Amino acid sequence: MIVVTGATGHLGRLVVEELAGRVPASRIVAAVRSPQKAADLAERGIQVREADYDRPVTLGPAFEGATRVLLVSGSEPGRRVDQHGAVVDAARTAGVELLAYTE
Numbered sequence: 001m002i003v004v005t006g007a008t009g010h011l012g013r014l015v016v017e018e019l020a021g022r023v024p025a026s027r028i029v030a031a032v033r034s035p036q037k038a039a040d041l042a043e044r045g046i047q048v049r050e051a052d053y054d055r056p057v058t059l060g061p062a063f064e065g066a067t068r069v070l071l072v073s074g075s076e077p078g079r080r081v082d083q084h085g086a087v088v089d090a091a092r093t094a095g096v097e098l099l100a101y102t103e
Helices: 010-020 035-043 054-065 080-094
Strands: 001-003 028-032 047-050 067-070 098-102
Touching: 001 010, 001 047, 001 054, 010 028, 028 035, 028 054, 035 047, 035 080, 047 054, 054 080, 080 098
Parallel strands: 001 028, 001 067, 028 047, 067 098
Antiparallel strands: none
């Protein structure tokens, strides 16, 4: 299972679209703050899970079953270190094998 965070943002959506052309939709998780914004992805069979960098309690469930996570960096000045740390911690706890990061 491959999780892409920030999947309703510009880069995240592009990554999900590219993945959808390469792997079965059932192996892709679009991790987003607002799942309703990703309804079109869900209609295509892509799993949509809530994942809010500022609410670490949402990250563990979003990464459940994932072997790979792409962390699309947050954009809030002064918050990124804490936000990204929460993602790293959740990925470690979930047993993610590969965590990739975009700046």
